[in-house]
Amino acid sequence: MTVIDAHQHFWNLETGSYPWLTPEAGPIYRTFEPEELIPQLAACGVDRTVLVQSANTYADTDAMLAQADAYDFVAAVVGWVPLDRPGEAAEALERYRAHPRFAGVRHLIHDEPDPDWVVREEVIEGLKLLADAGLPYDVVGVLPRHLEHVPTLAEKVPGLRLVLDHLNKPPIKDKGWEPWASLLARAASYPNVYAKVSGLNTAADAETWTAADLRPYVEHAIEVFGPDRLMFGGDWPVAILAGDYAKVWRETNALLDGLPQADRDAILGGTAARCYGIGG
Structure with a gap:
């Protein structure tokens, strides 16, 4: 099996x-x-990765695609196009889709002053372009409001694969549960919604976290999504704010220890390969 950090x-x-x-x-x-x-x-025995945008700029996307050209371990790039300017986005997508590893789009919605940015009419039009192109959209949400919008997107753009980054940052440090748990379950009820078991260490206590702190949240995600719509992500280098890559890998594997091998394989690579169109 190819192990993929998504x-x-x-x-x-x-x-x-x-x-x-x-x-x-x-x-x-x-x-x-x-x-x-x-x-x-x-x-850690990780074979390939999905490189994800860090800025709402063409320059960032161009740099990532250049890295994909230079390094075989970069299996896919989740870049950026201006979804709120659909005409310009269409031109950008036509250009980027020529690159075999351009595999999805993300916008830093959690940095937008408007928590409803992603459901603006013009953004919905931009997301329809992604659906038409068969490209997934990564939702980088941190607020309950962001998670509330996922069913709206799933209904307004039914052909679009949506990927929840970092399980929408559950309230791990405070040992919170609602409304996160119910909102995640509702999002998961739409079959085109996927999620990443990623970035959870930085939602926990940076100094003391272990797999035990993450377990209730990951088990809930497995219950509502199933392994075939979940994928591991290391979230490096943000991960070093609360440990390091090796700890994230070790503790994630501890969380998955009790699962059947086929389920582990899905979360550690198979789901990402399907979602982002990664070949062998």
Whole structure:
């Protein structure tokens, strides 16, 4: 089986612009490039990755596609197009789809002042372009409001695969449950909605978290989505805010230990391969 990390990033502070990335971000306020991740993937037995956008810019997408050209382990790129400008988005998609590893789109909706940005009429039109192109859309939500919008998107754009990044950041540190659990279950009731078991360490206590802290939230996700719509993501380098890549890999595997091998294989690679069109 090919093991796929379905969510990781690179960024270069000298050549790129990332408005959200400031000195207050601490250890992740620096450049992160492929050579630093490669040995960590090898140590964990991860074969390939999905490289996900870090800025709402063409420059970021172009840089990621160049990295995909240079490094075989980058199996797919989730880039950016201006979904709120459908005409321009259509032109950008036509250009990017020529690249064999352009596999999806994301917009940093959690940085938008308007929590309802993703359900604006013009954005819905942009998302319909993705559905027509057979490309999934990553939903990077952090608020309950973001998760509330997923059923709306699933109904307004029924042909679109939606991927919830980081399980929409459940309230792990505070040991919270609702409304996250009910909203996740409702989103999962739509068969075209997928989710990533990723970024959970940074929703927990950065110093003390273990698999036990994540377990109720991951078990709920497995119950409502099933393994065939869940995928592992390391969320490197954001992950180093609460541990490191090796710990995320180790604790995620501890969470999956009791599952049948076929279910583990789905979460650790099979689902990502199907969702993002990754070949062998």
